[in-house]
Amino acid sequence: MSSAPAGSGALSRLGWDELRAAVADCRACGLCESRTQTVFGVGHLRAHWMIVGEAPGAQEDAQGEPFVGAAGQLLDAMLRALALTREADGDPARRAYIANTLKCRPPGNRNPQADELAQCEPFLLRQIELVQPRLILAMGRFAVQALLRSNEPIGRLRGRVHRYQGVPLVVTYHPAYLLRNLPDKAKAWEDLCLAADVAESGAAPGEESARAATGAPGASSGPDAQPVP
Numbered sequence: 001m002s003s004a005p006a007g008s009g010a011l012s013r014l015g016w017d018e019l020r021a022a023v024a025d026c027r028a029c030g031l032c033e034s035r036t037q038t039v040f041g042v043g044h045l046r047a048h049w050m051i052v053g054e055a056p057g058a059q060e061d062a063q064g065e066p067f068v069g070a071a072g073q074l075l076d077a078m079l080r081a082l083a084l085t086r087e088a089d090g091d092p093a094r095r096a097y098i099a100n101t102l103k104c105r106p107p108g109n110r111n112p113q114a115d116e117l118a119q120c121e122p123f124l125l126r127q128i129e130l131v132q133p134r135l136i137l138a139m140g141r142f143a144v145q146a147l148l149r150s151n152e153p154i155g156r157l158r159g160r161v162h163r164y165q166g167v168p169l170v171v172t173y174h175p176a177y178l179l180r181n182l183p184d185k186a187k188a189w190e191d192l193c194l195a196a197d198v199a200e201s202g203a204a205p206g207e208e209s210a211r212a213a214t215g216a217p218g219a220s221s222g223p224d225a226q227p228v229p
């Protein structure tokens, strides 16, 4: 393979346009062979929230945007419940930047492989450096595994604040999973309230320790407040 990301050091000088072009040209792993297009990311370039998903699916591969289709609609509903959107302009405190750990679709929606995640990670790292979010919300098993280097299930990692490259990180379920497991939407709402607490406080008290996820400022935790698609 050619046109490798060449590590985060080589990317650290790139601005948004150069980084986007580097991703579009990337052939560092075998996923370049089957992609329709790369899926770079979308949202406010200085958003306080950064949402990190797993890998593009068929619709993302076709449209070139992360989190579209039913899972994307659920994510947007979840964000709306916190007065957040993926719009590119407006108040950064009320905006999210959305990207995946992998920029190319695994064929047949198979699981991402460890070497693919490792090759692609420098792109995500540079995106995080450019956005400088106050909070990263990692959605889904492979996003969590890639960012936290942990094979623990999401159920054991959620409910506390982690760090990725110095940025507070909260773990939750992927919207596609929630569409198949509706009872876990209550847990996802707790995770969002914890994330809102961290993003609004600008700090991460209780890092690496269990803490109550409910009671975030301006957010209700009752079942009626759970976001719905």
Ligand code: SF4
Residues within 6 Å of the ligand: 005, 023, 026, 027, 028, 029, 030, 031, 032, 038, 102, 103, 104, 116, 119, 120
């Ligand atoms: S998945 Fe990432 S590393 Fe692999 S070809 Fe696509 S952009 Fe490059």
